Amino acid sequence: GTDPExxxxxxxxxLEEILRISKARIVATTHSPQLxxxxxxNNLFSCAAVLLEREAKVDSAFKSPTFRLQxxxxxxxxxxxxxxxxxxxxxxxxxDRVAELMTGEKDNGDTFRAMMTSLEREKDAAEIATRQAxxxxxxxxxxxxxxxxxxxxxEAQLSRIENRLNSIFADLKKDETRSAY
Numbered sequence: 495g496t497d498p499e500x501x502x503x504x505x506x507x508x509l510e511e512i513l514r515i516s517k518a519r520i521v522a523t524t525h526s527p528q529l530x531x532x533x534x535x536n537n538l539f540s541c542a543a544v545l546l547e548r549e550a551k552v553d554s555a556f557k558s559p560t561f562r563l564q565x566x567x568x569x570x571x572x573x574x575x576x577x578x579x580x581x582x583x584x585x586x587x588x589x590d591r592v593a594e595l596m597t598g599e600k601d602n603g604d605t606f607r608a609m610m611t612s613l614e615r616e617k618d619a620a621e622i623a624t625r626q627a628x629x630x631x632x633x634x635x636x637x638x639x640x641x642x643x644x645x646x647x648x649e650a651q652l653s654r655i656e657n658r659l660n661s662i663f664a665d666l667k668k669d670e671t672r673s674a675y
């Protein structure tokens with residue numbers, strides 16, 4: 495078998511060469527941390543992560559994928575969650591051991607930095623979206639207030655016209671010469 499780091503290096507060099515000579519567009523999927531972080535130091539690449547459901551299903555401790563993508567963030571592989579949904583399922587003691595082994599892994603400094611950069615991008619995108627939502631809300635409130643003011647002005651104008659017409663009608667009823675009309 496191929497060492498995962500060597501395989502990742504081989505894949506990266508291949509992808510870079512394809513882009514260099516052909517200017518092609520490539521969609522590649524991976525669970526390799528080394529490949530996931532390529533977008534952090536090379537603008538020719540971008541990354542995306544599959545979003546998960548907000549809540550875990552009742553019969554599972556893990557969230558299911560939505561199959562929607564969030565661009566410009568590096569996602570986890572969620573191997574344990576995927577393994578827990580296998581049919582037939584893996585034994586609970588095997589899943590427990592996987593979780594134990596995963597928490598004991600040493601984190602690669604480059605991968606950690608790339609993940610932090612990805613989180614910062616995600617935070618920045620969320621802040622931008624929040625500001626845009628606040629601006630849209632302010633504009634909507636301004637429009638609402640303008641419509642309320644316009645509606646009140648029209649109502650007052652209609653009330654004045656109605657009062658004037660009632661006054662004219664009353665004057666016409668009192669007028670002795672009304673049969674001449």
